[in-house]
Amino acid sequence: MSAEIVPLRPRDSAPSLAPIMALTAQGMNxxxxxxxxxxQSEIPLIPALAGHLIAGGGKRMRPMLTLAGAALCDYHGTRHHKLAAAVEFIHTATLLHDDVVDGSELRRGKAAANLIFGNPATVLVGDFLFTRSFELMVEDGSLKVLKILSGASSVISEGEVDQLTAARQIETSEERYLGIIGSKTAALFAAATRIAAxxxxxxxxxxxxxxxxGRNLGIAFQLVDDAMDYDSEAFEMGKGKGDDFREGKMTLPVILAYARGTxxxxxxxxxxxxxxxxSDDDLAHAVSxxxxxxxxxxxxxxxxxxxQxxxxxxxxFPASEARSAMAEAAEFAVARRF
Known part of the structure; x- marks a missing residue:
C-alpha cells in the first residue's frame, strides 16, 4: 500500500461532520x-447518572470513527456496533472521572454529573461503564480487539495521571504536553479506528x-480543545472558559506564551x-x-x-465516500469553534 499526499483543500464552505454522520447514521442507530x-441496571442511580452524560449531547466522534473505518475497509458485518459502543463507554467513563478530578461545573453545556449526583456516585458509575465496555469486548471474542482496547484504556489512565502530576508545573515542556494528550485523548481515537480494520x-x-x-486526529482534536479554552465562550464549547487556566493546566497556548513572554x-x-x-481579571490578562x-x-x-x-x-485506501467523509471530519476537527 502506497500513500499519496492529500493536501488540505480550500472549501467553498466550512468543513462539516455531515458527510461522516450520513455515512454512519444507520450504524449509529x-x-x-x-x-x-x-x-441499564437494577440500581436506578446507574442509568440516571450515566444517562445524564450519555444523553446530554456530544458528537459521538469516537464510535463514528469505528463505523467509518469499517466502511473504509468495506466491512458489511455487525461486530463493530458493539465495539463502537464499548469505545463510547470508555470515553464516557473517563469524562465522569475527569470531572471529579478537575472539579468541573459544566460538561457539554450542562451541570457536570458530579455536581448533581456527588463525587462518589460519579466515580463508581464511571467504573460501571468501564466494566460494561469490557463485557462488550469479551462478547466480541477477538483477543486482538481486546488487546487494542484494553491497552488504550491503560494508556488513557497513564495520561490522566501524567496530566495530574504536570498541573501547576510551569516548566512543563511541549514534548511532555504532546505526550500527555497523545495518551489521554489520541490513544482512544487510534484504538477506535484500528479495530475497524x-x-x-x-x-x-x-x-x-x-x-x-486516529492518533493524529486525536492530537489535533485536543490541541483545538486547548486552544478554545482561551478564545471561545463557554456556550460555544460546552465548558467554562478558563477552566484549564484555573486548574493550572500547562496546555500548549500557555507553554508557548510563557516561552515567548518577557x-x-x-x-x-x-x-x-x-x-x-x-480571578476573572487574571484570566483576561492571560488571554491578552x-x-x-x-x-x-x-x-x-x-x-x-x-x-494533514x-x-x-x-x-x-482507494478513493471512496468513506475516505472523503473521514478526511472532512479531520478538517472539521481543526476548523471547529465549539
Missing part, C-alpha cells in the same frame, strides 16, 4: 441501541493506517499556574498575553499539521 441497553480482517498495513489516522510576563504565568492569580504572542493561532497551526498527517494516513 444500532450503536445507540447497544449503549441504551447496556447502561481488525473486524474487517484487513492486514497490518491497513490497521496501521487507520491507527495513524520576564514580567513569565512572573505572571508562574503565579497564575501556581494558583495565586486565578496569549493573544499578544499568537499562541492560540500557533496551537491551531500545530493542529492543522496533525490533521491524519488525512495522509488513509490516502493508501
Amino acid at each position: 444500532a450503536v445507540n441501541a447497544v449503549i441504551l441497553d447496556r447502561m 481488525v473486524v474487517a480482517e484487513k492486514g497490518e498495513a491497513e490497521e496501521r493506517a487507520l491507527e495513524d489516522y 520576564d514580567e510576563e513569565r512572573e505572571f504565568w508562574k503565579a497564575a499556574i501556581a494558583g495565586h492569580r486565578t 498575553l496569549i493573544g499578544r504572542h499568537d499562541a492560540v493561532e500557533a496551537t491551531r497551526e500545530r493542529a492543522r499539521h496533525y490533521t 498527517r491524519a488525512i495522509n494516513a488513509i490516502a493508501c
Whole structure:
C-alpha cells in the first residue's frame, strides 16, 4: 500500500461532520441501541447518572470513527456496533472521572454529573461503564480487539495521571504536553479506528493506517480543545472558559506564551499556574498575553499539521465516500469553534 499526499483543500464552505454522520447514521442507530441497553441496571442511580452524560449531547466522534473505518475497509458485518459502543463507554467513563478530578461545573453545556449526583456516585458509575465496555469486548471474542482496547484504556489512565502530576508545573515542556494528550485523548481515537480494520480482517498495513489516522486526529482534536479554552465562550464549547487556566493546566497556548513572554510576563504565568492569580481579571490578562504572542493561532497551526498527517494516513485506501467523509471530519476537527 502506497500513500499519496492529500493536501488540505480550500472549501467553498466550512468543513462539516455531515458527510461522516450520513455515512454512519444507520450504524449509529444500532450503536445507540447497544449503549441504551447496556447502561441499564437494577440500581436506578446507574442509568440516571450515566444517562445524564450519555444523553446530554456530544458528537459521538469516537464510535463514528469505528463505523467509518469499517466502511473504509468495506466491512458489511455487525461486530463493530458493539465495539463502537464499548469505545463510547470508555470515553464516557473517563469524562465522569475527569470531572471529579478537575472539579468541573459544566460538561457539554450542562451541570457536570458530579455536581448533581456527588463525587462518589460519579466515580463508581464511571467504573460501571468501564466494566460494561469490557463485557462488550469479551462478547466480541477477538483477543486482538481486546488487546487494542484494553491497552488504550491503560494508556488513557497513564495520561490522566501524567496530566495530574504536570498541573501547576510551569516548566512543563511541549514534548511532555504532546505526550500527555497523545495518551489521554489520541490513544482512544487510534484504538477506535484500528479495530475497524481488525473486524474487517484487513492486514497490518491497513490497521496501521487507520491507527495513524486516529492518533493524529486525536492530537489535533485536543490541541483545538486547548486552544478554545482561551478564545471561545463557554456556550460555544460546552465548558467554562478558563477552566484549564484555573486548574493550572500547562496546555500548549500557555507553554508557548510563557516561552515567548518577557520576564514580567513569565512572573505572571508562574503565579497564575501556581494558583495565586486565578480571578476573572487574571484570566483576561492571560488571554491578552496569549493573544499578544499568537499562541492560540500557533496551537491551531500545530493542529492543522496533525490533521494533514491524519488525512495522509488513509490516502493508501482507494478513493471512496468513506475516505472523503473521514478526511472532512479531520478538517472539521481543526476548523471547529465549539
